[in-house]
Amino acid sequence: MNRLFRLALKELRESLRDRRTTLTLVLMPVLLYPLLAIGFRALLVVGKSTAQGPEYLIAFDDEAAGKRIVGMWNAGLPEQAPVHFTPPPRLKFLSGSDADKALEADMLDVYIRLLPEAEQDKELLRFEAIYREGSYRGREAVRYLDLLTRRANVQWLARQAGKAPPVEMLVREREASQQQVSAVPVLVPLVLILMTMTGAVYPAIDLTAGERERGTLEILMAAPIPRLYVLLAKYIAVVTVALLTACVNLGTMAATLHFTGLAQEVFGEAVTWWSLLQVLALLVLFALFFAGVLLALTSFARSFKEAQAYLIPLMLVCLFPGVLALAPGLSLSSFLALVPLVNIVLLARDVLAGTATLLPSLLVVSTTLLYALIAVTVAARIFGTEAILGSGT
Amino acid sequence: MLAVDDLSFEVAAGEVYGLLGPNGAGKTTTLRMLLGLMQPTSGRATIQGYSSAEQPDEVKRRVGLVSTSAGLYPHLSVREMLLFFADLYGVEPAQARSELDRLAELIGLRELLDRRCLTLSTGQKQRVNLARALIHRPPVLLLDEPTLGLDVLGSQVVADFVTHLRSQGKAVILTTHRLDEAERLCDRFGLMNKGKLVLAGTLTQLREMTGRGSLVDMFIDLVKPPPAIQATWTTSSPRSDLP
Numbered sequence: 001m002n003r004l005f006r007l008a009l010k011e012l013r014e015s016l017r018d019r020r021t022t023l024t025l026v027l028m029p030v031l032l033y034p035l036l037a038i039g040f041r042a043l044l045v046v047g048k049s050t051a052q053g054p055e056y057l058i059a060f061d062d063e064a065a066g067k068r069i070v071g072m073w074n075a076g077l078p079e080q081a082p083v084h085f086t087p088p089p090r091l092k093f094l095s096g097s098d099a100d101k102a103l104e105a106d107m108l109d110v111y112i113r114l115l116p117e118a119e120q121d122k123e124l125l126r127f128e129a130i131y132r133e134g135s136y137r138g139r140e141a142v143r144y145l146d147l148l149t150r151r152a153n154v155q156w157l158a159r160q161a162g163k164a165p166p167v168e169m170l171v172r173e174r175e176a177s178q179q180q181v182s183a184v185p186v187l188v189p190l191v192l193i194l195m196t197m198t199g200a201v202y203p204a205i206d207l208t209a210g211e212r213e214r215g216t217l218e219i220l221m222a223a224p225i226p227r228l229y230v231l232l233a234k235y236i237a238v239v240t241v242a243l244l245t246a247c248v249n250l251g252t253m254a255a256t257l258h259f260t261g262l263a264q265e266v267f268g269e270a271v272t273w274w275s276l277l278q279v280l281a282l283l284v285l286f287a288l289f290f291a292g293v294l295l296a297l298t299s300f301a302r303s304f305k306e307a308q309a310y311l312i313p314l315m316l317v318c319l320f321p322g323v324l325a326l327a328p329g330l331s332l333s334s335f336l337a338l339v340p341l342v343n344i345v346l347l348a349r350d351v352l353a354g355t356a357t358l359l360p361s362l363l364v365v366s367t368t369l370l371y372a373l374i375a376v377t378v379a380a381r382i383f384g385t386e387a388i389l390g391s392g393t
Numbered sequence: 394m395l396a397v398d399d400l401s402f403e404v405a406a407g408e409v410y411g412l413l414g415p416n417g418a419g420k421t422t423t424l425r426m427l428l429g430l431m432q433p434t435s436g437r438a439t440i441q442g443y444s445s446a447e448q449p450d451e452v453k454r455r456v457g458l459v460s461t462s463a464g465l466y467p468h469l470s471v472r473e474m475l476l477f478f479a480d481l482y483g484v485e486p487a488q489a490r491s492e493l494d495r496l497a498e499l500i501g502l503r504e505l506l507d508r509r510c511l512t513l514s515t516g517q518k519q520r521v522n523l524a525r526a527l528i529h530r531p532p533v534l535l536l537d538e539p540t541l542g543l544d545v546l547g548s549q550v551v552a553d554f555v556t557h558l559r560s561q562g563k564a565v566i567l568t569t570h571r572l573d574e575a576e577r578l579c580d581r582f583g584l585m586n587k588g589k590l591v592l593a594g595t596l597t598q599l600r601e602m603t604g605r606g607s608l609v610d611m612f613i614d615l616v617k618p619p620p621a622i623q624a625t626w627t628t629s630s631p632r633s634d635l636p
Contacts, residue, residue, distance in 0.1 A: 003480070010477050017468035215464035219525070223429050223481040224453040
């Protein structure tokens with residue numbers, strides 16, 4: 001056991017002294033999470049504005065007329081306003097030339113200008129709504145104002161006739177029976193897992209295919225030590241580097257979520273230390289599995305380049321279930337608990353959201369451990385065999 | 394593919410045996426089978442009475458390997474690398490340190506001990522490899538093209554090393570392309586071609602067998618391909634009927 005530990009320590013020393021490992025370990029997370037936070041923030045802002053309806057910026061050429069028009073629009077609105085009518089438009093009052101410039105610069109959606117005196121009727125207030133050609137927001141704003149104007153007219157006519165309008169439609173949002181899960185909270189564990197994978201890749205290649213390429217594998221195999229010991233030492237080293245990467249990533253992510261205040265917005269509540277520890281445990285589980293898969297694959301390779309060529313399809317294969325887990329509304333079913341990577345991503349999402357349940361969690365843990373064992377067994381069968389060693393005659 | 398066929402030889406303690414042959418002759422495969430890294434389909438190899446196939450760990454404990462392509466761990470220091478291998482061979486730490494001191498003196502590694510292997514020259518790396526092969530004091534040394542890629546000085550270090558091994562009573566099997574070097578260093582020779590041992594004996598015996606004075610001539614005879622075009626000429630007198 002001591003010998004295994006010393007072997008693993010040597011492998012770890014080799015890996016951690018390599019600049020390429022430390023680059024993945026430290027520099028990448030430090031750069032990645034702040035950038036992701038900026039991306040998340042933008043995503044959340046867009047998501048929020050889509051849910052509430054856009055806020056239009058409308059300007060009037062005459063303040064008094066503007067107030068009168070807005071008053072009529074408000075009178076036409078039913079008590080319970082349709083969701084997309086909120087928030088109310090921001091109103092501004094601008095002169096004609098300034099409004100032209102603002103429209104041109106896309107700083108204004110609609111400019112409302114009263115028609116000249118000659119074109120006004122006694123009881124009718126006539127105005128024109130101007131928007132910039134090709135402006136989607138401007139066109140949508142005009143449609144919205146047209147709707148408001150029609151409603152105001154209908155209400156006025158109904159009041160004049162002393163009757164209620166014959167038809168009225170109210171819009172109401174019904175709460176979904178099943179909790180809809182956004183893709184954003186899944187992205188966080190997925191990124192953590194992808195980064196853990198990245199951390200494991202380089203040492204796995206270096207300690208197997210790299211060792212063969214350097215010519216150290218043969219002298220290692222020539223020593224009186226079981227092949228399984230050598231492989232287990234490499235496995236321990238790869239898992240350790242992957243976990244160090246996971247810890248640095250988790251720490252940087254937690255700090256980023258905390259300092260940007262994104263935790264509450266992404267997960268609905270602050271992320272607790274307990275949930276972070278649970279996610280770390282899941283990353284340990286994933287590292288155990290993925291390090292085995294990597295070693296099985298890289299043990300087969302005869303050179304660094306060959307190993308890299310094998311790993312590109314593996315990474316793509318891993319991305320597919322990861323992206324699948326991003327599908328909104330996807331819950332951790334018994335079937336999905338058996339699918340590698342998807343199971344960990346979904347469980348980590350549930351853990352961070354505080355909604356993880358015992359049975360699927362146990363299923364995820366046990367199947368992942370089983371997969372890890374299978375992967376290490378395959379790696380042990382391949383590593384250091386005659387076929388991998390020999391090219392000279 | 395049959396890499397080695399019908400091969401049989403013995404090497405005594407204190408003897409340097411040169412296993413020579415062209416590329417693809419089966420020299421490296423032979424060494425790998427001796428070490429138990431590859432299994433022969435038939436036949437057996439023993440080192441100090443231990444079978445390579447049945448007791449590979451006992452064999453490995455008794456053998457030091459210096460291979461053509463043997464590399465070093467780039468991020469370990471020379472000291473760390475040598476102590477790591479001592480540990481692999483089960484050498485006690487105190488004994489490993491004293492052996493390291495002895496070898497550092499013998500092979501001239503003293504100034505290199507705390508340098509990372511990454512920073513060493515080809516010759517220095519080969520010296521570290523020689524020390525690594527000896528760190529567990531094996532009675533048998535397998536040297537697979539130990540001078541490949543080395544300059545004159547580097548080759549001389551290897552030559553001195555082999556001489557030292559002989560004086561220490563080690564059994565050495567040396568494969569090399571440098572036939573002049575082999576003539577100088579080896580006591581007996583085995584010339585291999587296409588997996589078979591085609592000639593074996595001391596230099597004097599080989600000279601008697603082949604009628605050739607040097608290993609180079611013997612080697613050329615061994616690997617000389619048949620001519621691509623062979624023609625037999627007969628002389629004839631000019632034809633009288635031609636204008």
